[in-house]
Amino acid sequence: MNNTQFKAWRVEEVNEGYEGSEQTLAISDLPAGDVLIRVSHSSLNYKDAMSASGNKGVSRSFPHTPGIDAAGEVVESATGDPAIGTQVLVTGYDLGMNTDGGFGQYIRVPSDWCIPMPAGWSAETSMIYGTAGLTAGLCVQKLLAMGAQPEQGRVAVSGASGAVGSVAVELLANLGFEVVAISGKTDQAEHLKALGAADVVGRDALDHDKKPVVKPAFANAVDTVGGSPLAELLKQIQPGGSVSCCGLAAGPKLDTTVLPFILRGINLLGVDSVEIPRNEKEAVWKKLAGDWKCPKTEASVKNIGRADLDGALKAFLKGESAGKIVLDHAI
Ligand SMILES: NC(=O)c1ccc[n+]([C@@H]2O[C@H](COP(=O)([O-])OP(=O)(O)OC[C@H]3O[C@@H](n4cnc5c(N)ncnc54)[C@H](OP(=O)(O)O)[C@@H]3O)[C@@H](O)[C@H]2O)c1
Structure with missing residues (x-):
């Protein structure tokens, strides 16, 4: 698949500032990793806004694809775990910081970053929580x-x-x-x-x-x-x-x-949600998909496309963002 092309919202250093725009990349542009995931949804976080504005404490080098959350389907798996075809979600670790993140239609990550989609959840639902x-x-x-x-x-x-x-x-x-x-x-x-x-x-x-x-x-x-x-x-x-x-x-x-x-x-x-062991994340994901379900949050989510990312991320930095925003790569 190395020549396969995909779209990503990529941030570059321009005139001593940082600007994001949609770009076309190839799978071969992604970093090394065991698992290639076709990302259908991501979620917007304050940290994404920090990365997109060139905050070096979050992302050291540019051009860079932010997106600390991603959900989608495994399309290549070096270890077989998770298997090809599995729906997974990835949050935290280095995703979207110095590893290209969920604002691109594909990510490649270590297998131990991948969490099987909790029962009953779609990729979109998982990213409402993110x-x-x-x-x-x-x-x-x-x-x-x-x-x-x-x-x-x-x-x-x-x-x-x-x-x-x-x-x-x-x-x-x-x-x-x-x-x-x-x-x-x-x-x-x-x-x-x-x-x-x-x-x-x-x-x-x-x-x-x-x-x-x-x-x-x-x-x-x-x-x-x-x-x-x-x-x-x-x-x-x-x-x-x-x-x-x-x-x-x-x-x-x-x-x-x-x-x-x-x-x-x-x-x-x-509270750290980024570097804690995968099993600790998985335990909370299972609760959120079960007894801790938040139906009102799920119902009030706002879905946006890559073209809306710039404005949505700037609102985070101004403290003006509200509620949960999901990036749907199909919009
Ligand atoms: N520890 C972790 O693993 C972890 C994980 C996720 C997020 N975080 C951090 O948690 C924080 C919240 O993340 P988020 O994604 O919820 O961000 P967010 O959507 O931007 O929410 C932050 C909220 O804080 C309030 N706020 C903003 N600026 C403020 C100011 N100057 N003084 C007082 N209140 C202010 C605003 O709410 P009101 O207008 O309602 O007051 C704003 O909506 C961020 O700092 C983020 O980096 C940490």
């Missing part, structure tokens, strides 16, 4: 492992309208938690309530307070924004509560004191 859904699932799983229960009180989700946040809102609500969605987008309030949020509050709920701890407002939380809002959230968690921390949309720096930890026994739980 890395964001997996991350939301991991955040919730960590809270539950720390003993979080609905009776303990309200659970906050910051960056609630985002890709990770919106799945976290629905999943926690489905599990019986009273969810407070913290969002900077007033126009998303109704949607967040429809996903199951009991209350929607503005980002000012996490404005800086000079006190090292304040009156507890939440039993537990999922934080997708990091930075100063996370520092404030830690001050608002009730004794023994936990915060799953997965993102940095508001910045990577965490300027806090030890007081929420040593006075209230707060737990700050780091």
Whole structure:
């Protein structure tokens, strides 16, 4: 198949900036790997926007095809596992970072990056969740492992309208938690309530307070924004509560004191969805396809084609993106 040509949305360095456009590549242009996958769908993530804007912490060299998520059919398999014809999904590891990713119609990856499609799911359904859904699932799983229960009180989700946040809102609500969605987008309030949020509050709920701890407002939380809002959230968690921390949309720096930890026994739980072992990813994928299914998220997905990628990725960087967006290579 080496001469087979395909389309990819590729980012290049142009006039000291970075621009993406549709290009035609050959299979032989792809990196080495055991498994060649014909990608039907990908999913949009904040990290894709970072890669597409030339963030060297994500993608070191260009031209490059972003897309940290991909789903499709195995068309070549050096090891036979997964077998040719299998529907698989791939998220994280180096996909879309320095390995050409799901914004191309083909990817070639190591076999141990491939996860068999969970029963009952299409490639499109898996990409509605994508890395964001997996991350939301991991955040919730960590809270539950720390003993979080609905009776303990309200659970906050910051960056609630985002890709990770919106799945976290629905999943926690489905599990019986009273969810407070913290969002900077007033126009998303109704949607967040429809996903199951009991209350929607503005980002000012996490404005800086000079006190090292304040009156507890939440039993537990999922934080997708990091930075100063996370520092404030830690001050608002009730004794023994936990915060799953997965993102940095508001910045990577965490300027806090030890007081929420040593006075209230707060737990700050780091969540990585990228490099964890495949079996840990697979366990959460199975839950998302089973008991943790999020039907409202599935129903509210927005499908786009490669021609729409530029605008959609720029919206992520401006903090304007909302909900789950799937790239359908057939559009
Ligand atoms: N650890 C992991 O493995 C992992 C996996 C996936 C994603 N992530 C990270 O998780 C974060 C969320 O990812 P995503 O795909 O959900 O991104 P996203 O769709 O852009 O969502 C981020 C949300 O954060 C809020 N936000 C944006 N800028 C902000 C600011 N300056 N201050 C406060 N809130 C702000 C916005 O929500 P509102 O308007 O509703 O406030 C935005 O929609 C990103 O930092 C991403 O890199 C990490």
